[in-house]
Amino acid sequence: DAKTTQPPSMDCAEGRAANLPCNHSTISGNEYVYWYRQIHSQGPQYIIHGLKNNETNEMASLIITEDRKSSTLILPHATLRDTAVYYCIVRVETGANNLFFGTGTRLTVIP
Amino acid sequence: DTGVSQDPRHKITKRGQNVTFRCDPISEHNRLYWYRQTLGQGPEFLTYFQNEAQLEKSRLLSDRFSAERPKGSFSTLEIQRTEQGDSAMYLCASRGNRGQQAFFGQGTRLTVV
Numbered sequence: 001d002a003k004t005t006q007p008p009s010m011d012c013a014e015g016r017a018a019n020l021p022c023n024h025s026t027i028s029g030n031e032y033v034y035w036y037r038q039i040h041s042q043g044p045q046y047i048i049h050g051l052k053n054n055e056t057n058e059m060a061s062l063i064i065t066e067d068r069k070s071s072t073l074i075l076p077h078a079t080l081r082d083t084a085v086y087y088c089i090v091r092v093e094t095g096a097n098n099l100f101f102g103t104g105t106r107l108t109v110i111p
Numbered sequence: 112d113t114g115v116s117q118d119p120r121h122k123i124t125k126r127g128q129n130v131t132f133r134c135d136p137i138s139e140h141n142r143l144y145w146y147r148q149t150l151g152q153g154p155e156f157l158t159y160f161q162n163e164a165q166l167e168k169s170r171l172l173s174d175r176f177s178a179e180r181p182k183g184s185f186s187t188l189e190i191q192r193t194e195q196g197d198s199a200m201y202l203c204a205s206r207g208n209r210g211q212q213a214f215f216g217q218g219t220r221l222t223v224v
Contacts, residue, residue, distance in 0.1 A: 032211075043113065043202050043215030044154065087153055096167050097206070098144065099213060101153030 003027065004088045009106045012082075018075040020105050022088030025069040031092050033064060034099065035073045037084040044087065044101075047073065078109045113137075115205050115216035123222045124193055131189045132219045136205030143186050144213065145178055146202040154202055160186060193223045 005023040012018040024033065032051050036044040048055055048062045050071075055062045061074040075082055087104040091097060114137040124130050136143050141162050146154035157176065159167040162183040171177070175193075180186040190197055200220050204213040 034212075041217075043115075043204070043217050045113075045215070046212040049211060085153075093211070096144075096159045096161075097142070097213075098156045098159060098167070099154075099204075100156060101146075103151070103153050 003090050003100070004102055006086070006088055006102060006105045008103065009108070011108050011110055012075075012078045014080060014109050014111050015077055018073075018078040018082065018107055018109070020073040020075075020086050020088075020107065021070065022073070023070045024088070024090050027068050027090050028092065031090045033062065033068075033071050034089045034091055035060070035062065036087045036089065036099070036101075037082075038087070038104070039081075039084045047086075078107075080109050080111065083107060083109045113214040113216065115203060115214050117201075117203050117216035117219050119219055120217060121220050121222075123224060126193055126195060126223055128193055129189065129191045130193055130221060131187050132201055132203075132221075134186045134188070134203030134205075134216060136185070136203070137207070137214055138184075140205035140207045140214075141183065142206040142208070142213075143180060144204040144206070145186070145188050146204065147172070148200040148202060148218070149198075157188075190221075193221075195223045197221060198223045 034049040035047040064071045085104040143160040145157040148154045160180040200218040202218045204215045206213045
């Protein structure tokens, strides 16, 4: 059910921007792109979502390509507490609105 | 703390025993979801409630799994005749009618020995 592809792992130096890519080439016109993260032994935490425009909030920025087939989550100044598994999910905003998780990207922020 | 609470946080049970987990969603949230997560995998959707109605249950893993939300508030997930393969983290999430983000609890970690 997961319709996204992410690299299994990435490293980022503390204080630098972390850019996490996601491919969703089969995304439909009414599907949103969501990002969640999961820190060890905790439940997933919402980060950001978007439809076709770029979005920014206090946690991150989301850049969606014009054809919507891929996106990038940007953590502008990564800290050690950003070490987590990051999930990119596409979801239609009708019905149950289930989240179908893939295996995500394990981001390790290095001091 | 997301406002979604799960109880217990950890459960160790012997194979063949029944277990029940509880989820208390954020109070005004009418949508409630259960997920299972095994080591190294993302959460796997199990079932969904809107208020007290269980609108999606085809993803429950077997007939040993059942869930209820009798008054549209808290929910329980029961596993009968547990097997070692049931060992996993069981996550609950809730969502409001207008909200787009789901809030997850900390999960219940089940170990079947």
